[in-house]
Amino acid sequence: MYKLLIAWRYLRTRYIALASIVSVTLGVATLIIVNSVMSGFSIEMQKRLNGILSDIVIEGPDLIGGFPNAERYMDEVRKVVGGDLAGMTATVHIPAMLNFEVQGQYFTRQINLIGVDEATYATVSDFGKYLLHPENRLRLAFDLRENGYAPDRPGFPLSGWQYRRMRAALHASMESRAADSGASRSVRPSEASGAAASAPSVPVDPTASQFSKEERRFDPAKEQHHGLILGIAVASRRHRDADGTVRDFHYLRPGDDVQVTFPSAANPPKAETADFTVVDFYESKMSEYDYSFAFVPLWAMQDLRGMVDPATGSAAVTAIQIKVQPGADLDAVRDRLRSRFPPNAFPYFRVDTWRDLQGPLLAAVQLETTILNILLFLIIAVAGFGILATFFMIVVEKTRDIGILKSLGAPSMGVMSIFLGYGLSLGMVGSGAGAVLGLVFVAYINEVADLLETVTGREVFDPTVYYFQEIPAVVEPWTVILVAAGATMIAVVASVLPAIRAARLHPVEALRYE
Amino acid sequence: MSESNSVVTRGSIESSSAARFAPRRVDGPHDAPPAPPLLAARRLSKSYRKGRHSIPVLRGVDVDVRPGEFLAIVGQSGSGKSTLLHLLGTLDAPDAGQILFDGNRIDSLPAVSRDLLRNRHFGMVFQFYHLLPEFTTLENVLAPLMIGHGALAYLWNRRPFRERAAELLDLVGLTHRRTHRPKELSGGEMQRTAIARALIAEPRLLLADEPTGNLDRTNGQEILGILRTLNRRRGLTIVMVTHDLSIAEQADRAVRLVEGKMEAA
Numbered sequence: 001m002y003k004l005l006i007a008w009r010y011l012r013t014r015y016i017a018l019a020s021i022v023s024v025t026l027g028v029a030t031l032i033i034v035n036s037v038m039s040g041f042s043i044e045m046q047k048r049l050n051g052i053l054s055d056i057v058i059e060g061p062d063l064i065g066g067f068p069n070a071e072r073y074m075d076e077v078r079k080v081v082g083g084d085l086a087g088m089t090a091t092v093h094i095p096a097m098l099n100f101e102v103q104g105q106y107f108t109r110q111i112n113l114i115g116v117d118e119a120t121y122a123t124v125s126d127f128g129k130y131l132l133h134p135e136n137r138l139r140l141a142f143d144l145r146e147n148g149y150a151p152d153r154p155g156f157p158l159s160g161w162q163y164r165r166m167r168a169a170l171h172a173s174m175e176s177r178a179a180d181s182g183a184s185r186s187v188r189p190s191e192a193s194g195a196a197a198s199a200p201s202v203p204v205d206p207t208a209s210q211f212s213k214e215e216r217r218f219d220p221a222k223e224q225h226h227g228l229i230l231g232i233a234v235a236s237r238r239h240r241d242a243d244g245t246v247r248d249f250h251y252l253r254p255g256d257d258v259q260v261t262f263p264s265a266a267n268p269p270k271a272e273t274a275d276f277t278v279v280d281f282y283e284s285k286m287s288e289y290d291y292s293f294a295f296v297p298l299w300a301m302q303d304l305r306g307m308v309d310p311a312t313g314s315a316a317v318t319a320i321q322i323k324v325q326p327g328a329d330l331d332a333v334r335d336r337l338r339s340r341f342p343p344n345a346f347p348y349f350r351v352d353t354w355r356d357l358q359g360p361l362l363a364a365v366q367l368e369t370t371i372l373n374i375l376l377f378l379i380i381a382v383a384g385f386g387i388l389a390t391f392f393m394i395v396v397e398k399t400r401d402i403g404i405l406k407s408l409g410a411p412s413m414g415v416m417s418i419f420l421g422y423g424l425s426l427g428m429v430g431s432g433a434g435a436v437l438g439l440v441f442v443a444y445i446n447e448v449a450d451l452l453e454t455v456t457g458r459e460v461f462d463p464t465v466y467y468f469q470e471i472p473a474v475v476e477p478w479t480v481i482l483v484a485a486g487a488t489m490i491a492v493v494a495s496v497l498p499a500i501r502a503a504r505l506h507p508v509e510a511l512r513y514e
Numbered sequence: 515m516s517e518s519n520s521v522v523t524r525g526s527i528e529s530s531s532a533a534r535f536a537p538r539r540v541d542g543p544h545d546a547p548p549a550p551p552l553l554a555a556r557r558l559s560k561s562y563r564k565g566r567h568s569i570p571v572l573r574g575v576d577v578d579v580r581p582g583e584f585l586a587i588v589g590q591s592g593s594g595k596s597t598l599l600h601l602l603g604t605l606d607a608p609d610a611g612q613i614l615f616d617g618n619r620i621d622s623l624p625a626v627s628r629d630l631l632r633n634r635h636f637g638m639v640f641q642f643y644h645l646l647p648e649f650t651t652l653e654n655v656l657a658p659l660m661i662g663h664g665a666l667a668y669l670w671n672r673r674p675f676r677e678r679a680a681e682l683l684d685l686v687g688l689t690h691r692r693t694h695r696p697k698e699l700s701g702g703e704m705q706r707t708a709i710a711r712a713l714i715a716e717p718r719l720l721l722a723d724e725p726t727g728n729l730d731r732t733n734g735q736e737i738l739g740i741l742r743t744l745n746r747r748r749g750l751t752i753v754m755v756t757h758d759l760s761i762a763e764q765a766d767r768a769v770r771l772v773e774g775k776m777e778a779a
Binding site: 005 | 603630631636640644647653665
């Protein structure tokens with residue numbers, strides 16, 4: 001009883017000790033904030049990555065030519081994965097070059113061209129979620145929509161058929177004017193060959209695209225090429241205007257035509273070029289993907305690259321993507337698939353989970369979190385030394401009281417537990433206050449960031465740099481509990497030495513102490 | 515008090531004390547047959563180390579304290595009387611010799627048992643009061659009970675404990691001071707609080723180390739009055755250490771400690 005009362009009285013009268021645990025409070029608060037933000041980042045990123053990538057990817061031996069008879073392999077996968085299978089689709093991934101023209105100037109981009117199956121691709125990833133047109137989000141289609149792109153995004157330029165017709169009319173009027181004036185100057189032939197790559201006139205050129213082999217005039221106001229869904233950052237620039245708001249400038253918009261050059265499936269591959277019409281943008285907010293992905297229909301890809309066996313009519317693919325049922329053990333499914341498609345057999349197949357593929361990125365985030373945790377725990381450990389010093393002072397100051405307690409029959413263990421209990425209660429007060437502070441901070445983290453912004457005039461969280469508009473924060477209860485318990489432990493450990501010293505004090509000498 | 519002064523006082527009282535104590539002992543309640551001693555010291559010796567040198571303080575002290583007796587141990591400063599009291603109170607361990615309480619040896623008990631003994635059976639009063647500064651008067655009085663009981667047991671018995679403390683504060687005349695802190699009390703009040711604290715566990719023996727040493731005559735007499743009342747009315751056995759012969763006179767019996775050895779007074 002006396003232990004509690006004394007510890008309580010010391011707690012109430014020794015404010016210096018409370019000062020010594022402020023560092024514990026701050027350490028705990030910082031740890032909670034950092035962990036919440038880091039796990040918010042990491043969870044958000046994993047969610048995105050997993051949403052973009054399917055759970056498991058099976059890649060064939062030939063990444064350019066692909067492997068035929070995808071259906072046979074998919075049947076095999078169905079057998080192996082069984083009830084854990086939630087969705088499956090075949091894709092073609094190849095590197096490609098994208099050309100487009102904006103106001104007479106040509107731009108070239110390096111892209112990853114992905115042929116996806118409209119019907120099944122949505123079953124393996126959240127692909128649709130990242131598209132701009134609401135109807136494409138619901139049901140993926142490679143047809144240009146009339147209008148209504150990105151309704152939640154004010155300032156998005158006019159797109160779709162409306163825009164395409166407008167542009168076609170403009171081009172037509174410019175062309176007829178050029179023809180009128182050009183006829184008299186007789187420069188028409190050279191201009192026509194020079195304009196071979198320009199978007200509206202490309203289909204006229206019989207060598208430019210297979211589409212135009214049909215030998216008829218392509219009318220851009222009424223027709224489109226194969227649809228292409230472009231990563232939003234491929235042809236746009238994000239910048240900050242004078243008043244500081246972040247704006248996107250789009251070089252292209254849905255309704256524009258582009259030219260894509262890609263390797264054919266032949267051995268050795270040859271460059272093939274085809275026209276596509278941008279039908280939507282893809283914005284996953286993972287810049288790596290937004291800067292490089294372009295999606296086209298799988299059948300068009302197979303057709304254009306010569307992946308269809310003319311004898312059997314079966315088309316080749318480069319990868320099979322699998323989605324497993326939620327809650328299924330991803331690694332176990334992968335291992336089952338690996339044993340079915342062993343890496344040393346021919347044809348050689350690679351089976352990887354999305355975690356395997358994004359391993360370095362996830363590991364980097366994990367490493368960062370670990371290092372920050374170690375550093376911050378060192379801060380709390382430093383606070384522990386502060387507590388140690390303060391407690392030694394209190395023990396010296398209270399030497400006589402310790403002697404009194406011992407003369408009244410308090411056992412050494414009891415005296416020790418006073419100081420241990422004192423350390424424990426200080427630690428609990430410190431880490432409790434830290435936990436509350438940290439949780440409040442996390443709850444209002446974006447408001448705090450805004451406040452810091454207005455105070456310092458510098459943007460704390462720059463959405464042009466990060467993937468997210470707001471700072472993501474996820475509080476994991478176990479982290480909070482562990483951090484608070486750890487800090488309390490440090491306070492207790494720091495009070496062990498002073499407590500032992502107090503317990504060892506000789507009662508007679510302690511009583512004599514002035 | 516200066517050395518020469520004490521010598522003079524001792525000389526003057528030595529003769530009278532024998533005459534004065536002798537009849538009282540005959541009248542006393544613990545006349546023949548002599549009761550076995552409640553507390554006894556046998557050939558106690560203790561020395562302190564100072565660097566290389568060992569300074570002997572007690573050299574074979576024998577004391578018998580009979581139940582119900584008020585014994586004064588008189589000695590000059592540095593005669594080792596406080597050390598003796600600490601040994602008797604098991605606050606310190608003798609180098610040689612034995613201490614018997616109720617016929618059982620207590621100096622060789624394990625620390626936990628000695629703590630229990632001090633808490634349950636010994637009450638202690640010191641020259642410098644030794645109250646806990648963070649506690650109120652009432653809490654200081656209750657401290658031995660808090661130490662002797664676990665938190666739950668204490669809370670369960672809180673009401674009777676508080677009543678007992680209130681009675682004791684009433685006995686020492688401090689009822690109006692129960693919520694004050696030690697620094698708000700006078701020396702006499704602090705010593706009275708210390709006495710109440712020493713009595714709260716209903717000990718069988720009160721050990722008092724110069725209880726009046728820091729007080730003026732009036733307050734000193736008041737404290738002594740309380741001790742004598744306790745001895746008479748409650749039959750409390752008291753061992754008091756003092757350098758002041760006029761104080762020692764008021765005990766039932768006085769023994770003298772000279773250069774680490776006991777001399778009959």
